[in-house]
Amino acid sequence: MLIRTSPRWALPESEATPESLYLDRRALLAGMGVAGAALAAPAMASTDVKQLAALKSRRTHSAGEDPTPLLAVASYNNFYEFGLGKDDPAANAHTLKPSPWGVRIGGLVKKPFVLDVDRYISQAALEERVYRMRCVEGWSMVIPWLGVPLSTLVAFVEPLSSAKYVRFTTLADRKQMPKIGFPTLDWPYREGLRMDEAMHPLTLLTVGLYGRRLPNQNGAPIRLVVPWKYGFKSIKSLVAIDFVEQQPLTSWNQSAPREYGFYSNVNPAVDHPRWSQATERRIGEFGKRDTLPFNGYAAEVAGLYRGMDLKRNF
Secondary structure (H helix, E strand, C coil), X not given: CCCCCCCCCECCHHHCCCHHHHHCHHHHHHHHCCCCHHHCCCCCCCCCHHHCCECCCEEEXXXXXXXXXXXXXXXXXXXXXXXXXXXXXXXXXXXXXXCCCEEEEEECECCCEXXXXXXXXXXXXXXXXXXXXXXXXXXXXXXXXXXEEHHHHHHHHCECCCCCEEEEEECCCCCCCHHHHCCCCCCCCEEEEEHHHHHCCCCEEEEEECXXXXXXXXXXXXXXXXXXXXXXXXXXXXXXXXXXXXXXXXXXXXXXXXXXXXXXXXXXXXXXXXECCCEEEECCCCCCEECCHHHHCHHHHHHHHCCCCCXXXX
């Protein structure tokens, strides 16, 4: 007899919080309970989160913690294509046009194709997964994402045996992303995963949050979420996914290899050269908390790196 066992991060449907509790704006504002520039929403966000189309989904995974208020998630971001400040993406990303949108999927695969994102969103069986997200600068959030496991896409395109890595590329359009004229990074933004990381069930191809489509500043219309890695690995506004044989060059590793390794797993024992990674500040909280190895997902993902020197392969 086949016995199904759920991973510890699987959430019974009976425990799902009603969507209305997530999406009531006044309740979220009241629940923030914190004043200050770090959490202040801009006067006019680039995407009004209450106007985003609702997405049908089923809650399948939980971080076991209260989600960060929606307005903080939509107004405190890293997205350098729209500015270096944490509030710049919400103020400036209105120029991004997330529809229509295609993602070219190719490289070492049997079935390359272009993903029509609008059609994909309307047809996909979306899951809601509440994940902890940790930024390399020391702040963190808990976010209810909507998407599908990246592994479903990988299986569909049938990678060749020679494909060892997956390379991801962000849009680079100066008309839509005015700050890429600045030499902050070598644009377009690029990231990569090892094939087993891409196939891990926690890795999510994401099209929404809090029951709605992604706001522009959060990576509309489609992005990656890899919750055991630092946030810059969860690349936004994807336009290409390529299966390759060699470890791909990634933007931050190219720009500052001493500071940003290819793997970028959350590791409190490996400091950034300019600050400690041992603690973090959860947005909405005044104090700091200890950083968890692999961002709290060690039981699920540590086996991917068995035998590796995690200080050398940081």
